[in-house]
Structure formats: structure tokens, C-alpha cells
Amino acid sequence: MEFKLEDIEETFNGEIVNRISNNEYLIKIQDKEHHIQILNINSRGMEFVLDNHYHSVNYVENQTAEMKIVLDGVPLTINMHSKLDEVVYKNAGGSDAGSIQINLRSQIPGKVVSIEAKVGDKVKKGDVVCVLESMKMQVSVKSHKDGEVKNLKIKEGNSVNKNDILAEIE
16 A cells, blocks of 8 residues: 655555464565554554554544544654555456446445445446445445446445445446
């Protein structure tokens, strides 16, 4: 996933390489591996040990792809992924190769925040079908092709897993 710090031109790439245990991970940031252990995490922030150094994060404000935090006393604004909608759309079948595919699937686990289409609606490729919330970010899930919504497999407030069918579009 791509991250960008406010006022810094460089973009940072980060990913989880391996889950060691329930709260320990091997992560990669800018092609360098790090060991992280999550000590405490809640709606206000988190505490963690990164490469044997303790850190504390307080969440200040969280929007769709931007988060304002205070890390070890230093305020930061992080653009968590400016292209997240595009990634979800592409992985949900949003390409010419996916035009035969009927099922619109979730590429992330999350909670259904809103449903923008209903059964019988005509949708165009790229139209928002629903909005999911995952890790405090809201992600618009877009139709992978032109067609008609034949069935919705979701309800507002319900949770979905990765690869769950959200809608059938024919």
C-alpha cells in the first residue's frame, strides 16, 4: 500500500510480509523489513514496538484516505492511498477482461456503510454500487461493467469478507 506524508514529496510503500503471531508482524517499508509488535490498539490510538523501539500514536482525525495522527508527540497527516478506489475497482473486475463476470466481489473486508444502487438499476462501468468501511477508511466499490443490478447480497451495517459477493450485475 502506498503512503504519503504531508509536506514530503516522497511516497512510502508499506506492506505486511508475514504475520508472526496475533499481534506481531514482519512488515516491509521502502524495501526494508521491520519487526512490529502491537501492544495496544483502540479507537483513540495505538502503542507498538517497531524494531525494539516503543512508539505511541493518537488518532486526531480520519477521513477516507487521509489520517491526522500524533506519533510520539509529532503531528502528521498521512495520505494512506490516493489510488485506493482505483485499486479496489480494478481488483473487483473493473477491466475489459472482467466484463463477462456477473458477480461484483469485495476486495477488502469491511462494514457496508451505504448502498448506492438497488435491484433493477442500470449501472455503468465505474458507477458506485456501495461504500465499505475498512480500517477506518471508506472505500467506494464501483461496478466492474455496464449492466443491470439483478441482486444485492448486502445490507447496510452488515460486515463482508474479502471475496464476498456484493451484487450480481448482468
